[in-house]
Amino acid sequence: MATAPALPGGFELPLEPRLPRLGSVDAVALEERADVLSKRSIKRESKLFALDLAIRMMDLTTLEGADTPGKVAALSSKGIRPDPGDLAIPSVAAICVYPNLVPFALERTKGTDVKVASVATAFPSGQSPLQVKLDETKWVVEAGAQEVDMVIDRGAFLSGRYAQVYDEVVRVKEICGSRAHLKVIIETGELGTYDNVRRASLLAIAGGADFIKTSTGKAATNATLPVALCMLEVIRDVHEETGRVVGMKVAGGIRQSKQAVQFLVQVHETLGLAWLTPDRYRIGASTLLNDMLMQIHKERTGRYQNPDYFTID
Amino acid sequence: MRRADKAPMATAWDYAPAPESRDIVRLQERYGLFIGGKFVEPLSGERYTTIDPAREEPLSEVAQANKADVDRAVKSARGAFDGTWSKLRPSERAKYLFRIARILQERAREFAVLESLNGGKPIRESRDVDVPLAAAHFFYYAGWADKLEYAFPNRKPRPIGVAAQIIPWNFPLLMLAWKIAPALAAGNTVVLKPAETTPLSALLFCDVLRQAELPPGVVNIITGDGRTGAEMVAHPGVDKIAFTGSTEVGKAIQRTLAGTGKRLTLELGGKAANIIFDDAPLDQAVEGIINGIYFNQGHVCCAGSRLLVQESIYEATIAKLKRRMRTLRVGDPLDKNTDVGAINSKQQLDKIAALVQSGVDEGAEIYQPPCKLPERGYWFVPTVFTNVAQSYRIAQEEIFGPVLSVLTFRTPDEAIEKANNTPYGLSAGVWTEKGSRILAMAQKLRAGVIWANTYNRFDPASPFGGYKESGFGREGGRHGLEAYVALDDA
Numbered sequence: 001m002a003t004a005p006a007l008p009g010g011f012e013l014p015l016e017p018r019l020p021r022l023g024s025v026d027a028v029a030l031e032e033r034a035d036v037l038s039k040r041s042i043k044r045e046s047k048l049f050a051l052d053l054a055i056r057m058m059d060l061t062t063l064e065g066a067d068t069p070g071k072v073a074a075l076s077s078k079g080i081r082p083d084p085g086d087l088a089i090p091s092v093a094a095i096c097v098y099p100n101l102v103p104f105a106l107e108r109t110k111g112t113d114v115k116v117a118s119v120a121t122a123f124p125s126g127q128s129p130l131q132v133k134l135d136e137t138k139w140v141v142e143a144g145a146q147e148v149d150m151v152i153d154r155g156a157f158l159s160g161r162y163a164q165v166y167d168e169v170v171r172v173k174e175i176c177g178s179r180a181h182l183k184v185i186i187e188t189g190e191l192g193t194y195d196n197v198r199r200a201s202l203l204a205i206a207g208g209a210d211f212i213k214t215s216t217g218k219a220a221t222n223a224t225l226p227v228a229l230c231m232l233e234v235i236r237d238v239h240e241e242t243g244r245v246v247g248m249k250v251a252g253g254i255r256q257s258k259q260a261v262q263f264l265v266q267v268h269e270t271l272g273l274a275w276l277t278p279d280r281y282r283i284g285a286s287t288l289l290n291d292m293l294m295q296i297h298k299e300r301t302g303r304y305q306n307p308d309y310f311t312i313d
Numbered sequence: 314m315r316r317a318d319k320a321p322m323a324t325a326w327d328y329a330p331a332p333e334s335r336d337i338v339r340l341q342e343r344y345g346l347f348i349g350g351k352f353v354e355p356l357s358g359e360r361y362t363t364i365d366p367a368r369e370e371p372l373s374e375v376a377q378a379n380k381a382d383v384d385r386a387v388k389s390a391r392g393a394f395d396g397t398w399s400k401l402r403p404s405e406r407a408k409y410l411f412r413i414a415r416i417l418q419e420r421a422r423e424f425a426v427l428e429s430l431n432g433g434k435p436i437r438e439s440r441d442v443d444v445p446l447a448a449a450h451f452f453y454y455a456g457w458a459d460k461l462e463y464a465f466p467n468r469k470p471r472p473i474g475v476a477a478q479i480i481p482w483n484f485p486l487l488m489l490a491w492k493i494a495p496a497l498a499a500g501n502t503v504v505l506k507p508a509e510t511t512p513l514s515a516l517l518f519c520d521v522l523r524q525a526e527l528p529p530g531v532v533n534i535i536t537g538d539g540r541t542g543a544e545m546v547a548h549p550g551v552d553k554i555a556f557t558g559s560t561e562v563g564k565a566i567q568r569t570l571a572g573t574g575k576r577l578t579l580e581l582g583g584k585a586a587n588i589i590f591d592d593a594p595l596d597q598a599v600e601g602i603i604n605g606i607y608f609n610q611g612h613v614c615c616a617g618s619r620l621l622v623q624e625s626i627y628e629a630t631i632a633k634l635k636r637r638m639r640t641l642r643v644g645d646p647l648d649k650n651t652d653v654g655a656i657n658s659k660q661q662l663d664k665i666a667a668l669v670q671s672g673v674d675e676g677a678e679i680y681q682p683p684c685k686l687p688e689r690g691y692w693f694v695p696t697v698f699t700n701v702a703q704s705y706r707i708a709q710e711e712i713f714g715p716v717l718s719v720l721t722f723r724t725p726d727e728a729i730e731k732a733n734n735t736p737y738g739l740s741a742g743v744w745t746e747k748g749s750r751i752l753a754m755a756q757k758l759r760a761g762v763i764w765a766n767t768y769n770r771f772d773p774a775s776p777f778g779g780y781k782e783s784g785f786g787r788e789g790g791r792h793g794l795e796a797y798v799a800l801d802d803a
Contacts, residue, residue: 024746029766030594041650042331045329046328233596
């Protein structure tokens with residue numbers, strides 16, 4: 001086979017009309033599509049289906065400076081059995097905490113299907129030396145976290161050091177190996193354009209992400225519907241060209257059942273039923289769960305119940 | 314706690330029916346003609362039934378106006394023109410238009426439901442597009458009513474007189490707004506005929522006129538089929554004809570009017586090219602293709618019915634397009650989750666079916682997604698043809714249905730050549746990331762409206778109209794006023 005003459009770095013010979021090519025995203029049309037999907041009217045049994053699914057997909061999260069073992073224990077109990085009065089309500093997918101709280105979450109969730117996810121790599125900013133990030137990842141994996149939510153270095157990304165972003169994902173993935181599932185947070189609220197969202201998603205996927213995730217929940221804007229749609233389209237392109245399955249996690253600012261249903265409709269009409277499973281889609285949230293319980297109760301009985309009937313954890 | 318292994322595996326997520334209630338619309342059993350500010354019995358004594366095309370159920374009986382009825386309506390409009398409307402201060406005319414716009418907004422849900430009921434279009438579209446845009450047109454032209462001198466600098470605009478307006482069935486209320494708003498703003502009076510199959514929103518609009526206390530005779534609405542339209546065109550008391558509809562009828566009108574001195578604007582058919590370049594944002598371009606041809610079941614004169622794809626991205630585009638088509642929800646127009654509704658009439662359904670058959674016969678490759686259609690009503694599955702040659706009927710003739718023909722091109726010049734190679738010239742779409750290319754294409758495409766990285770977007774401030782067999786004259790924007798004013802030197 002002929003060898004190509006030397007070319008500037010980053011130049012890829014376009015020998016095939018490949019997807020996923022980097023591609024571009026048109027903001028107006030993307031937002032229009034997201035808007036149409038957000039107006040789907042999901043009622044009755046189809047709503048109950050979505051709510052049940054959304055609970056099973058939930059990463060019940062607490063990421064505060066004030067987190068304590070007690071808080072995490074309470075949250076874990078809530079995640080395992082969201083409604084003590086109703087055993088038909090499923091457990092959430094995972095409990096998501098800071099590294100120091102991982103042992104306490106693990107202790108509480110032992111013997112259940114609820115997994116423990118830990119943020120790592122200098123969450124939420126990612127502005128620490130690589131070695132610190134790697135050590136932190138190693139620590140949480142060895143502590144037993146089954147899932148790691150890392151952040152990309154947005155400083156590197158926005159200054160065009162894409163290779164650095166990619167390398168970090170690769171290194172973190174090496175540590176996670178087969179022991180822990182890697183979710184890569186691209187922090188869409190800091191990326192500025194949908195083109196960047198697409199580019200960062202592809203970088204994360206190329207680096208070995210099992211999931212790509214919208215946000216830390218700590219930025220001014222978090223998971224919006226168009227941003228999530230944009231990322232789903234990347235996942236779809238990767239799957240269609242390579243067969244590789246990448247999961248998606250939306251996080252930040254999702255407080256109401258209606259929002260969760262809107263995100264699920266997007267998944268349904270973009271990637272199809274195959275992605276409507278906790279193995280491929282997650283919703284990171286903290287206060288959303290009680291609203292869902294309330295909505296489920298309302299669908300079943302036709303009445304809203306007083307919030308005091310739902311436990312706060 | 315329910316264990317994960319007991320969790321139900323999703324085999325389908327069927328959205329429960331979410332129908333918009335039709336109770337908000339109160340229809341009368343029979344309607345007369347709206348002449349001189351009230352409903353009168355038709356002198357013809359004839360009526361016909363208008364139906365719901367999604368259920369093939371009768372909705373109401375409407376009048377078939379004859380020559381004598383048309384004469385009565387034109388005289389009423391003439392009387393209102395001479396007596397009140399042309400003498401009114403322009404700012405007063407503006408007030409009526411503002412009032413109409415506001416009432417349309419207040420009664421938006423009622424109009425949306427009726428529009429879907431009588432026309433077959435999805436409630437999502439009548440709710441989010443037709444009705445808000447109709448109100449926006451009245452708002453927009455209300456603003457012009459007392460500023461006409463600024464629209465035509467150094468000229469002295471004056472109204473023409475009585476305008477006879479004939480509108481189509483694809484956007485009944487919106488086309489009514491496009492016609493009536495500029496005519497009234499410029500000081501003319503109107504006789505308007507909605508399409509034979511979709512008269513009900515125009516008849517409900519008469520109630521808006523009553524609420525707005527518009528002086529009697531300024532707007533007269535008469536119903537009937539093509540014969541009524543022909544009488545309107547032929548009536549000597551009419552000063553201006555505005556017609557939106559088929560090219561065939563448009564040509565006949567122009568023949569009738571030759572030598573009469575009546576003014577004419579025509580907005581006719583189209584066979585628009587939607588051009589996708591290889592650097593286009595592909596997922597969004599596919600949305601644009603879908604919106605371009607399946608919006609309103611393809612009953613859109615500016616529909617992007619010819620897809621021109623650059624050959625290097627042809628396969629990827631078609632794969633994405635077909636997958637997207639499989640997610641289209643065809644069914645009950647009143648269901649809030651419906652994407653594609655019912656075909657407007659049996660006649661139109663037959664025409665679509667015949668043209669699709671010709672495409673199959675001529676050798677094009679047909680694709681239709683699996684789709685469960687209701688048993689009653691007029692339905693057509695969204696269809697795409699690949700391997701289409703420019704010479705096939707499906708690439709040349711306006712189908713006016715949810716049928717897309719795909720052609721390919723290699724270079725921008727070839728795209729322009731193919732796009733312009735049609736007797737029509739109403740609209741076109743260009744999808745590319747390159748701004749300079751958009752401008753270059755827009756200069757060379759012979760079409761009245763060119764959308765860049767979007768499709769089927771309308772705004773009252775933007776003029777709309779065609780080249781060649783797509784008609785002449787512009788509607789919307791400042792240009793839309795020109796058709797309704799005579800310009801004297803200042």
